[in-house]
Amino acid sequence: MRGRARPRPSPAGAARIRDYDAGPAGCSPEDDSPQRYKGTESSGWERPGCFECACRGADLRRSMSDTPSNPAPESIHKLEAQRRANREAAAALGLKPYGGRTDGIITSELAREVYDEAANTEFNANSKTPGYADRRPVVTIAGRVVLARDNGKLIWLSLRDHTGDLQVAVSQRECDEMGFRLAKLTDLGDVVIATGRVMKTRTGEVTVWATGLAPASKCLVPPPEKHAGLHDVEIRYRQRYVDLWANPETLKVFELRSRIVARVRAFMQGRGYLEVETPMLQTLAGGAAARPFVTHMNALDIDLFMRIAPELYLKRLLVGGLPRVFEINRNFRNEGLDKQHNPEFTMLEAYHAHGDVETVMELTESAVRDAAKMIAGDGPAVLPFGDLTIDYDRGFDRVSYGELFERAYGFAMTDTARAREELKKHHPHLLKNNPRAIDEMDAALVINELFEEKGESQLDPSRPTFITDYPSAISPLTRPKPDNPALADRADLFIAGMEIAPHYTELNDPDVQEAKFREQLKGMDAETSAEENTFRTFDEDFIRALKVGMPPAGGMGLGIDRLVMLLTNQRTIRDVLLFPMMRPEE
RNA sequence: GAGGGCGUAGCUCAGCUGGUAGAGCAUCGGCCUUUUAAGCCGCUGGUCCAGGGUUCGAAUCCCUGCGCCCUCACCA
Numbered sequence: 001m002r003g004r005a006r007p008r009p010s011p012a013g014a015a016r017i018r019d020y021d022a023g024p025a026g027c028s029p030e031d032d033s034p035q036r037y038k039g040t041e042s043s044g045w046e047r048p049g050c051f052e053c054a055c056r057g058a059d060l061r062r063s064m065s066d067t068p069s070n071p072a073p074e075s076i077h078k079l080e081a082q083r084r085a086n087r088e089a090a091a092a093l094g095l096k097p098y099g100g101r102t103d104g105i106i107t108s109e110l111a112r113e114v115y116d117e118a119a120n121t122e123f124n125a126n127s128k129t130p131g132y133a134d135r136r137p138v139v140t141i142a143g144r145v146v147l148a149r150d151n152g153k154l155i156w157l158s159l160r161d162h163t164g165d166l167q168v169a170v171s172q173r174e175c176d177e178m179g180f181r182l183a184k185l186t187d188l189g190d191v192v193i194a195t196g197r198v199m200k201t202r203t204g205e206v207t208v209w210a211t212g213l214a215p216a217s218k219c220l221v222p223p224p225e226k227h228a229g230l231h232d233v234e235i236r237y238r239q240r241y242v243d244l245w246a247n248p249e250t251l252k253v254f255e256l257r258s259r260i261v262a263r264v265r266a267f268m269q270g271r272g273y274l275e276v277e278t279p280m281l282q283t284l285a286g287g288a289a290a291r292p293f294v295t296h297m298n299a300l301d302i303d304l305f306m307r308i309a310p311e312l313y314l315k316r317l318l319v320g321g322l323p324r325v326f327e328i329n330r331n332f333r334n335e336g337l338d339k340q341h342n343p344e345f346t347m348l349e350a351y352h353a354h355g356d357v358e359t360v361m362e363l364t365e366s367a368v369r370d371a372a373k374m375i376a377g378d379g380p381a382v383l384p385f386g387d388l389t390i391d392y393d394r395g396f397d398r399v400s401y402g403e404l405f406e407r408a409y410g411f412a413m414t415d416t417a418r419a420r421e422e423l424k425k426h427h428p429h430l431l432k433n434n435p436r437a438i439d440e441m442d443a444a445l446v447i448n449e450l451f452e453e454k455g456e457s458q459l460d461p462s463r464p465t466f467i468t469d470y471p472s473a474i475s476p477l478t479r480p481k482p483d484n485p486a487l488a489d490r491a492d493l494f495i496a497g498m499e500i501a502p503h504y505t506e507l508n509d510p511d512v513q514e515a516k517f518r519e520q521l522k523g524m525d526a527e528t529s530a531e532e533n534t535f536r537t538f539d540e541d542f543i544r545a546l547k548v549g550m551p552p553a554g555g556m557g558l559g560i561d562r563l564v565m566l567l568t569n570q571r572t573i574r575d576v577l578l579f580p581m582m583r584p585e586e
Numbered sequence: 587g588a589g590g591g592c593g594u595a596g597c598u599c600a601g602c603u604g605g606u607a608g609a610g611c612a613u614c615g616g617c618c619u620u621u622u623a624a625g626c627c628g629c630u631g632g633u634c635c636a637g638g639g640u641u642c643g644a645a646u647c648c649c650u651g652c653g654c655c656c657u658c659a660c661c662a
Contacts, residue, residue, distance in 0.1 A: 078631075079596050079613060147623075154619035171619060188612070201620050222596035225611050227623045231598065234654050246597095289662050335661055448662085474662060502662085583653070 079222045086185045087218045093181055099216035102193055104140050109163035111139045115198045115206045123199070136197040141166060141208060142216055144245050145190050147226055155183040159194060162251060167207040168194045179213030188226065189219030237580050256375065257564045257576055263374050264348060264560070265328060267367050273324040273350055278313035280306060280330065286539045287311030287477075289520075291334040293343075306332035311477070311555070312542045314351050315506065319550045326350035328560065339572040340498060343581050346560040355554035356505040357489040361466060364493055364501050364556050365396050368464070368563065375567045384569055385496045388462040396493065397465040401451065404467060408454035413471075416443040423449055444473030459494055466491040466503075476516040478504040479552075495566055501558040508553065510546035517543070 076084070087097045106114075119135040126132045143159030143166070150156075153172040158165045170183040175196075186192060196210040224230040224246045236243040236250070243250045269275065283302065285292035287309030295304050310327050317325050328348045335341065352359050372381040372392035381392040405413040409422060423446050424438050438446065448471065459465050468491040472480045475488035489505030507513050517538055564576040574580035 077596075082613065149621050149624050150618090151621065151624080152618045154621080156621050156624080158622085167622080169620075173619075201622090203620070203622070205620090205622070207620090222612065225597040225599095225623095227611070228598040232593095232654085234593095235597095237654095291661085333661085338661095339656095341661080452662095470662095476662085585653085 077222075080220050083187050083218065083220045083222075086187055087220070090182055090185045090215055093178060095178060095182055095215050097215050097218045099191075099193070099214065102140070102142065102214075102216070105142045105193065106139055107163040108141050108143060108159060108161050108166035111141050111166055111198055111208060112164075112206050114139065115200065117200075120199050134197065136199055138195065138197055139208060140193060140195040141168075142191065142193045144219070145186055145188055145192060146223075148186065148188060150184070155180075157183065157186065157192070157194070159192065160245060160248070162255075164248070167201075167205055168196070168210050168213075169201075169207050170194075170210045170213055175210045176212050179210060182213050182215060183210075187219060189221070189223035190215065191217040191219070234582075237574055238582055238585065240578055253568050253570060253576060254578060256568050259374065260371050260564055260567055261328065261346075261560060263371050264367055264558075264563075267370050268326045268348070268350060271324070271363065273326040273352075274322060276314070276317060276322070276325050276327055277329065278307075278310045278317075278327060280332075282307045284539050286542065288331075288333075293332050293334050308333050309347070309557070310349050311557075312539060314349055315550060315553070315555075316542070316545045318351055318353050318553055319545045319548050323353045324351070337581060339574075340562065342561070342573050342577055345573070348558040348560055349555070350558075351506070351553050351555045353551040353553050356552065357491055357503050357554055360503045360554035360556035361491055361493075363554075364503065364558055365464075367558070368392060368493075368495075368500075371563065372567060383567060385566055386569070386571055388496055390462050390464065390495060390566065392464065397460075397463050398468055398491075399459070399465060400469040401455070401467055401471065401487075402469060404455040404458045405447065405451050407458045409450060413447045413451075416446065419443070419446050419450060426450070426453065442473060444471045447471060448474050456494060456497070456499075459497070461495075461497045464493065464495045464500075466493050475504070476520050477507055477513075479507045498562050498566070499559070500562050500566075501556055503554065503556040506550070506553045506555045508546060508550040510543050513546055514543050 091097050114137045116135070116137055119137070123132075123134055123136055127134070141159055141161065143161040145157050146160045146165060147158035148155065155170045157168045157170060159168055170180055172180050175183070182192070193214045193216050194208050194210045195212040196208045199207055199209050201207050221242075224242065230236055230243055230246045236247070240250075244254070245251070265275065281295070281297070281304045283304060285305035285308045287307075288311070290308045292305040292308050295306065296302070297304050309331055310329070314325050314327060326348060328346065330344050331347050332344050333341075334343065337343070350360065350363065352363070369381060369392045372383060375381075376383060376392075383390055383392065402413050409419075411418050413419065420438050420441075441449075456467070459467075469481070469487045470478075470490040470492070472478070472486055472488040475490045478488040478490045481487045481489055491503045492499055493501040493503070507516070521538065561573050561576055565571070565573060568576065570576050
């Protein structure tokens with residue numbers, strides 16, 4: 001009996017732990033022998049409570065019910081039935097198939113690190129000597145069984161946790177009887193806890209030579225093929241819980257995502273920006289032109305919109321006197337799905353009072369470079385993205401909207417007559433309903449139609465580039481350039497052909513802003529459906545806020561999902577979202 | 587929205603111009619105390635996405651539907 005129950009928050013919990021600690025692989029920190037290794041707080045995964053508290057909540061309570069009830073046998077797949085039978089067999093031995101709290105578990109990575117060559121050599125030389133004291137370290141690890149080789153009286157298991165795989169040997173001679181019998185009943189995919197000495201096999205593989213093996217959870221579903229892994233992208237997205245353990249590189253991407261977000265957040269805070277949270281449920285969905293999701297609030301009996309951008313609220317904060325603010329959170333846009341778009345996506349928006357477009361361009365460039373450096377580690381911040389190699393160290397390029405236009409079409413964008421002719425040539429479908437449509441279109445929209453067709457593709461995708469000097473007419477929240485009001489103080493960062501971040505010198509004159517809003521609404525009435533117009537409402541409170549006085553400001557929005565795609569070399573947004581939007585099953 | 591591709595055992599995938607549905611891994615039974623995708627022997631396993639059609643005969647050809655992927659279009 002190695003453990004005694006420690007005081008627990010709940011009596012029921014204490015009883016369970018006592019039961020468990022009496023089990024074969026039970027472990028309790030109090031009886032640590034000198035060479036016993038416990039976890040250190042070396043990474044985010046090891047923070048207090050992270051690993052352990054997951055065992056303490058309601059889920060545990062639910063899973064602790066000792067005799068699971070089986071569904072109707074005819075509805076169960078044969079492979080699942082066999083696994084259920086193994087679970088019952090383990091329960092019949094007195095083991096708890098769904099385990100319980102276990103303290104002192106360390107990662108497979110750490111277990112590998114504490115391997116002691118000297119102690120192992122000494123053991124191999126002296127193990128037959130009477131009174132010899134084994135100095136090889138004792139560890140407890142937990143993980144999914146991803147490989148199993150049953151040699152009869154010796155069973156090799158590979159346990160996988162979030163840090164990697166580690167081999168466990170369960171021998172009839174040295175493991176306790178319950179542990180050995182459990183090993184015989186273990187299916188691939190089960191979560192087990194192994195305790196034993198860390199040694200090296202003849203072939204040099206670090207291995208935990210088990211003295212105890214305990215169940216932690218049963219995998220009733222046959223796991224993916226052990227070598228090929230899970231390839232079916234649909235199952236990977238729909239059942240991310242399988243993907244994450246069956247394909248370690250998936251977990252890697254999401255660990256990196258978390259580190260990138262944390263890094264960007266720390267960078268912003270380091271620059272003096274205050275992180276805030278503004279409403280996601282809004283009575284008017286403003287700050288961008290996109291179709292919002294509509295929902296309904298019962299208590300007030302009003303329709304609400306999921307936000308499409310936090311912009312108008314963040315600007316209200318500048319009015320209130322907050323000098324620099326940012327928010328990293330979800331936006332929702334009721335639009336299509338593709339490799340770069342998910343209906344909910346994460347955006348960093350930041351506003352800098354008394355700054356301008358240049359202020360926030362520098363901010364974005366530095367933040368992106370900083371994150372890239374973290375990913376690159378010691379080397380230069382040069383990262384692959386598909387076939388491209390992107391250098392984040394060198395200064396980002398700049399090219400004006402007008403120059404790209406000219407590069408693409410061979411004439412200046414000020415030649416609007418020629419632009420109309422060009423658009424008629426390329427887009428006859430625009431004339432289908434109204435032969436004069438293009439002649440009636442606003443000149444700036446004509447130019448922008450053409451620009452979006454071919455302008456961005458003039459860029460070198462491997463060079464992060466700011467496109468500057470957008471036309472004012474397509475930038476309603478942006479201040480026009482003082483020396484040329486037809487152009488706006490706006491710059492968009494493009495990397496690898498993706499729009500990563502727009503930057504603006506924000507409009508802060510309430511009268512100009514109001515006029516632009518009205519103009520925009522007018523334009524919408526002409527060519528958008530009634531349904532779409534329902535959400536293009538005039539935000540009077542925002543104008544009122546500007547009347548109170550907003551300092552001049554620079555603002556930017558950085559697409560976090562796309563940044564993560566770039567830095568982790570994932571070609572589709574779905575590979576950087578844990579649970580991408582999928583059509584419901586059935 | 588248009589075009590293309592894919593959907594076969596739990597998983598990864600073959601299956602040719604139409605002729606009894608296959609492999610590897612997993613599972614199941616047997617042997618094995620230093621294996622490395624363990625090995626050896628034996629066995630199982632299918633709504634070929636769904637529905638309809640052509641045909642003596644359909645996983646295969648045709649039509650419709652569903653799902654996923656890709657390209658394009660739409661999208662401040």
